[in-house]
Amino acid sequence: MRLRTPAAVAGAVLVTLMVVLAVVGPPIWGAAAEKIDAGAILQGASAAHPLGTDNLGRDLLARVLVAGRFSLLLALAATLFGAAVGTVLGALPSVLPVRGARFVTGAVNALVAFPGLLLAMFTAVVTGLGAKGAVLGIGVAIAPGFARFTQTLAATVAGADYVAAARMLGVPRMRILTGHVLPNIAEPLILNLSQALGGALLGLAGMSFLGLGVQPPAFDWGRLLFDGFGRIYVTPEVALGPALAVALAGIGFNLLGDALAKAASRTAVHAREAGPAAPPDPGEPDPKAVLEVKDLTVTFPGGVTPVRGVSLTVGPGQIAGLVGESGSGKSLTAAAIGGLVPYPGVVTAGRLALAGQEISEMSPKELGTALAMVFQDPMASLNPALKVGGQLAEVAIVHQGSGKAEAHQRAVDRLGHVRLPAPERVARRHPHELSGGMRQRAVIAMGLMGTPRLLIADEPTTALDVTVQRQILKLLREVTDETGAAALFISHDIAVVGELCDVVVVMYAGRVVEHLPVERLATGAAHPYTRALIDSLPDMETDRSLPLASIPGRQPAPSDVGDGCAFAARCELATARCAGERPPLTSYGKAHQVACWEV
Numbered sequence: 005m006r007l008r009t010p011a012a013v014a015g016a017v018l019v020t021l022m023v024v025l026a027v028v029g030p031p032i033w034g035a036a037a038e039k040i041d042a043g044a045i046l047q048g049a050s051a052a053h054p055l056g057t058d059n060l061g062r063d064l065l066a067r068v069l070v071a072g073r074f075s076l077l078l079a080l081a082a083t084l085f086g087a088a089v090g091t092v093l094g095a096l097p098s099v100l101p102v103r104g105a106r107f108v109t110g111a112v113n114a115l116v117a118f119p120g121l122l123l124a125m126f127t128a129v130v131t132g133l134g135a136k137g138a139v140l141g142i143g144v145a146i147a148p149g150f151a152r153f154t155q156t157l158a159a160t161v162a163g164a165d166y167v168a169a170a171r172m173l174g175v176p177r178m179r180i181l182t183g184h185v186l187p188n189i190a191e192p193l194i195l196n197l198s199q200a201l202g203g204a205l206l207g208l209a210g211m212s213f214l215g216l217g218v219q220p221p222a223f224d225w226g227r228l229l230f231d232g233f234g235r236i237y238v239t240p241e242v243a244l245g246p247a248l249a250v251a252l253a254g255i256g257f258n259l260l261g262d263a264l265a266k267a268a269s270r271t272a273v274h275a276r277e278a279g280p281a282a283p284p285d286p287g288e289p290d291p292k293a294v295l296e297v298k299d300l301t302v303t304f305p306g307g308v309t310p311v312r313g314v315s316l317t318v319g320p321g322q323i324a325g326l327v328g329e330s331g332s333g334k335s336l337t338a339a340a341i342g343g344l345v346p347y348p349g350v351v352t353a354g355r356l357a358l359a360g361q362e363i364s365e366m367s368p369k370e371l372g373t374a375l376a377m378v379f380q381d382p383m384a385s386l387n388p389a390l391k392v393g394g395q396l397a398e399v400a401i402v403h404q405g406s407g408k409a410e411a412h413q414r415a416v417d418r419l420g421h422v423r424l425p426a427p428e429r430v431a432r433r434h435p436h437e438l439s440g441g442m443r444q445r446a447v448i449a450m451g452l453m454g455t456p457r458l459l460i461a462d463e464p465t466t467a468l469d470v471t472v473q474r475q476i477l478k479l480l481r482e483v484t485d486e487t488g489a490a491a492l493f494i495s496h497d498i499a500v501v502g503e504l505c506d507v508v509v510v511m512y513a514g515r516v517v518e519h520l521p522v523e524r525l526a527t528g529a530a531h532p533y534t535r536a537l538i539d540s541l542p543d544m545e546t547d548r549s550l551p552l553a554s555i556p557g558r559q560p561a562p563s564d565v566g567d568g569c570a571f572a573a574r575c576e577l578a579t580a581r582c583a584g585e586r587p588p589l590t591s592y593g594k595a596h597q598v599a600c601w602e603v
């Protein structure tokens with residue numbers, strides 16, 4: 005988290021001061037704040053009373069300093085009350101039946117549209133004037149905002165694959181809410197509390213100022229402001245103290261909350277996107293293997309194991325193509341390498357190492373600098389609200405601690421490096437102003453803000469048209485040649501893999517069934533599944549009037565894979581042994597391995 009911006013520091017300092025004041029204020033100045041002095045009634049500022057005195061001659065500076073504790077406690081109570089009510093209201097639609105959910109959502113929308121101060125005043129009048137009424141009033145005014153925020157957050161999580169999986173497995177709604185949704189939105193909700201606290205403080209002061217809040221003899225900053233207001237034209241300093249205290253505390257909590265929220269969202273984004281850096285170091289212990297994966301397994305609850313004992317090695321400058329039909333476990337293999345397997349997936353591996361270092365022992369920052377990921381949809385990888393140059397620069401600022409100007413310069417340089425014309429201009433554009441191919445180049449440039457050791461490209465050209473696809477593939481090759489980075493290229497298109505990659509790893513139902521050098525792909529592929537994939541490709545002699553060839557049958561779902569060869573049911577060569585006993589991946593010539601009993 006980057007919390008060293010001037011605004012964040014100012015917020016932290018102000019909040020610390022307020023907390024210290026709340027702790028030490030009453031014991032130190034309590035007596036002075038209550039001391040009645042008939043000889044010093046309604047005075048203006050003087051050396052003895054810097055903020056003047058009130059109608060009983062009590063020192064106003066001491067009263068402002070003492071009122072801090074009560075003001076902050078009331079604000080805290082109002083915020084917690086509002087947040088609790090709001091979170092429950094916001095989460096309810098996820099567990100209620102459709103009609104109930106609609107009703108609650110409608111009610112929240114109506115309350116959000118209702119002016120907060122009116123809501124607070126109404127509640128305070130109904131519940132009784134005084135501190136309790138003011139706290140309930142401000143709490144009720146805060147709650148709709150929290151409810152809306154919770155709903156929005158819950159909606160983003162509700163679309164996640166792990167929530168869908170839990171639903172499919174029949175997990176009760178309440179358990180989904182408490183086990184899957186709330187834990188994943190807790191962080192932003194808690195961060196929002198700090199900002200809400202600032203708002204509550206101002207709101208409570210407003211209530212007291214309107215005479216609806218704290219009643220004498222109790223006093224908070226709002227009450228002092230209310231008392232001082234009548235004298236503002238004669239001795240303005242009597243209102244100045246409480247006004248300044250409210251303003252500083254409100255600003256402090258807002259600045260701190262804002263900084264915390266920004267820092268948290270930044271960490272979250274980078275944990276997901278993964279980034280660049282770490283130049284290739286010739287002195288590495290094992291320069292031959294940039295990526296080593298041994299016995300990688302990904303399991304989900306309910307006996308779903310989409311990745312089963314995958315092993316592969318990729319060397320520097322090498323592009324390994326991971327190919328297989330949809331659902332064979334390619335993306336989850338990549339996700340496991342990047343530490344992105346969604347909860348509740350469990351990843352186990354004999355070895356999962358990047359540039360000789362176990363990935364599980366790498367910090368998110370280390371992994372982010374050694375690994376770059378390029379996904380199918382470049383628009384989803386780029387924040388539509390930010391300019392391209394700013395997004396790239398942010399990677400350098402966060403991961404390498406670069407200054408703003410330096411990071412921006414590097415962003416422009418990287419955009420030029422991926423052959424984007426006029427990179428200065430591209431940097432100033434938003435993602436929607438670029439074409440699909442340009443966006444994918446920008447995403448690759450983002451991965452190159454440092455010098456990554458491994459580039460994972462998951463179907464990076466599927467969303468692009470054919471000519472642009474070729475350009476992006478060419479760029480990937482250039483990038484790995486120039487930087488020495490290894491690449492894992494994921495595709496369901498064996499023709500593209502054959503064109504781009506150095507080695508081909510064929511996956512079927514979560515397992516590697518063949519691992520071979522690309523030169524052998526066209527004529528030397530041995531596994532019946534690899535051969536079937538190649539045979540299903542159209543060539544110049546294919547009769548275009550006939551439907552395209554496809555492999556008959558379907559790949560088994562991750563939960564239905566039996567003991568034998570998963571491809572047996574679709575294989576022309578299958579024997580009884582294939583159905584009952586799984587063939588291990590064994591050597592089949594130089595750098596070539598196959599898992600088949602019949603080759």
Ligand SMILES: Nc1ncnc2c1ncn2[C@@H]1O[C@H](COP(=O)(O)OP(=O)(O)OP(=O)(O)O)[C@@H](O)[C@H]1O
Nearest residue numbers: 165166169304310329330331332333334335336346
């Ligand atoms: N979060 C999850 N929970 C449960 N099962 C999952 C989850 N994510 C993926 N799977 C299952 O894992 C299997 C492999 O998925 P994966 O996305 O790795 O396949 P893929 O080979 O990349 O396919 P595609 O080319 O369609 O992306 C699929 O059958 C999918 O249903």
